[in-house]
Amino acid sequence: MHWLIPLLVFLGSLQLTGLMHRYALRRGLMDIPNARSSHLVPTPRGGGLAFVSSLMLAVLGSYLMGGWASLGGRELALALWGGGLLIALLGFWDDHGHIPARWRLAGHLLVAGGALxxxxxxxxxxLPEWLAYPLFLIGIVWLLNLFNFMDGIDGIAGSEALSVTGGAMLLIGWLGMDSVLSDWLGVAAAATAGFLLWNWPPAKIFMGDVGSGFLGYLLAIFALQSANIGLLPIWSWLILLGVFIVDATLTLARRFLAGEAWYSAHRSHAYQILSRRWRSHRRATLGVLVINLVWLLPLAALAAARPALGVVLTLLAYLPLILLGLKIGAGRPESNG
Incomplete structure (x- = not known):
């Protein structure tokens, strides 16, 4: 893939985010702070539509110029374009109004099932297919939802997506492998980076559900396809996504066990607690990036080189994160205030 494509996608995402910022202000599409918010001033939302549009246009353009092969195959292109577009539309609808949780979940299951x-x-x-398919169905739906749960402070979801796509590209290059999928990881990183310049603390615009769900789905599809073609094992992806997976799962599990309405808005994720303690979204977001780079990326590299040790390395990666989350107080009722 020519380097000009990621550059154009980055510039397109950057400019479209600016347009979305003006659109949100004009339409009153604002995220108003409340007792469960981590921000203090009304902020436009829905900016994720910018990187969604940039990436979808790149996918469409690649097909028109080079056919399915330039996208890594017909099936991958359909999963990226069709599934990604449906997830983004559900999020856009939810940003502009409200979709009952059961209908949103039904849409997520339908899209995840289609991708599989x-x-x-x-x-x-x-794994036998009767077990593998339900596990991956749950995994895809969980990943696209946990990006929504973890998109609670400035810059964190965009930084995570950029870190994971960039990390996966580094690992593929380190392994000496070449793939169309690696090119599209670069395009996804470029689209996210264009938005992140607007969303970096202090954020001028939030991505909204249209962006957070799309990012989770996109990474799930990249992980699934790379494991299918022997590019990167699924363990490397689970490790790269460790901070988001552990924080979201630990927090909601503790809320559920405490008898709380775990699905309702709250501020008890570990990253939210740290942002309040440190009085800085930037420090909390940078802390996640440091963990990704210093701790998770080397372990993901080991898992890529030694897939047979994937389970052990994933557990090794997660254990300190779980202990850290417990120490911070993730999911504790008293941490909501």
Missing amino acids: VLLGVPGSLG
């Missing part, structure tokens, strides 16, 4: 029909599941895990 198109792409299949990795045979390298040695």
